[in-house]
Amino acid sequence: MLVENLAETFVELADTLVADFDPVEFMHLLADRCVTALGVDAAGILLVDDQGELQVVGASSERARVLELFELQHRQGPCMECYLSSEPLTVAGFSEPRQRWPAFSAAAVTAGFGAVHAVPMRLREQTVGALNLFTVADSALGDTRARVARAMADVATIGLLQSQVISGRELLAEQLRHALRSRVLIEQAKGVLAERLQVDMGEAFDLLRHHARSNRLHLSLVAQDVVDGTIDTTVLTAGRS
Template identity: 75%
Template sequence: MSMENLAETFVELADTLVADFDPVEFMHLLADRCVTTLHVDAAGILLVDHHGELQVVAASSDRARLLELFELQHRQGPCMECYLTSAPVTVASFTETPQRWPEFSSVAGDAGFGALHALPMRLREQTVGALNLFTVAEGVLSEPTLRVAQAMADVATIGLLQAQVISHRELLAVQLQKALQSRVLIEQAKGVLAERLQIDMSRAFETLRRYSRSHNEYLSKVAEDVIAGTIDMSALKVVSTADLSARRPQQ
């Protein structure tokens, strides 16, 4: 973790915190930067909705997203405990026995992960979710890495709360609910693109993100247009093809 990379990450996160920012895109940016800056293998973010229920808002990979969904469906696991206790939770190995969460540990191991660190997203006494870091290797992340990770979680929490009067909890609930509703639209749009362009779900999501950035539109708005069929599908195909060529190894 170089100081230059770390500084660039925080500058990018801070630069995104402008008026009327897109919380869903911001959460995905945070998840991606956790992977590249902290050198973990995947990251996921859970936020609480206006009913007090945790929801998956962002993940750096489908494996991490499905694992987070499994935990929420079973209503137990390290990430949920992190949110409920507002304290970090570490699982240094998913293969050690006995396990506190045997079903979650088994699914995490099957997904290829060896360890997990869950960090609370909180500001003072208010906890809005959890930032979860997955590694393929077993073991505990270093203290400096965990301090940086918590700082990134704190920045994200401040970003969610910045435009709200913290004492008015109803306003926060509205913003979080909007983010969660946008997440549903994005998942639907991913399915539409995957079918129309014959690409996998990960590439469909990356296509949505690149299109939204290049056209300076909210990710949720692009998703709505895809679902409604009012977007130029040929333009999206160009974005998807460009992404494919960028990832193709040099001959």
């Protein structure tokens, strides 16, 4: 099953890597496919901005996104340490690391997670972020799934950079700035939809993403229309039960 899911995942990701691809949508797609291909319960992606600060740019669920934000706000946790060390890091249970990351460990348990596997997103010697895989059970990924997770992180990094050869930091910084600007815009649009349609933030994101995919639009463009008020928000619920 792992091989089948992995093959389908890489085909879908490769199909997404077109000249005009949407980096934020790509990151969310990759987070979702990590869940299905690796059998984890949630995934999140952190990228560093041009000021050297990590930002959340993709997550497979709202609770994973909130946990990632909590880690960044408290500046402690395995995902941040993975980025700083450029090395994979596994926490197979949150009982022992509570002395190391007490606030994050408590928040992870409260969110319903028992373990996390963090993988650096690295291009050559430069690390641009981390791919984080969460499980409800207290367990490690295992060697096979850990190797696949590294491959997924490599795909994410290459996808973000659109397979271009990076000779310096300028192109990388511009790609990351675009992704992070889009992330902020999407969060604003989620807030607008949550208020107007009386739905939670997770459902608001699902509505944005479904409309973007159904109409072959960039997720960030749909978000901009929602924020600007140039789209009837009820259109986003059309055909949705």
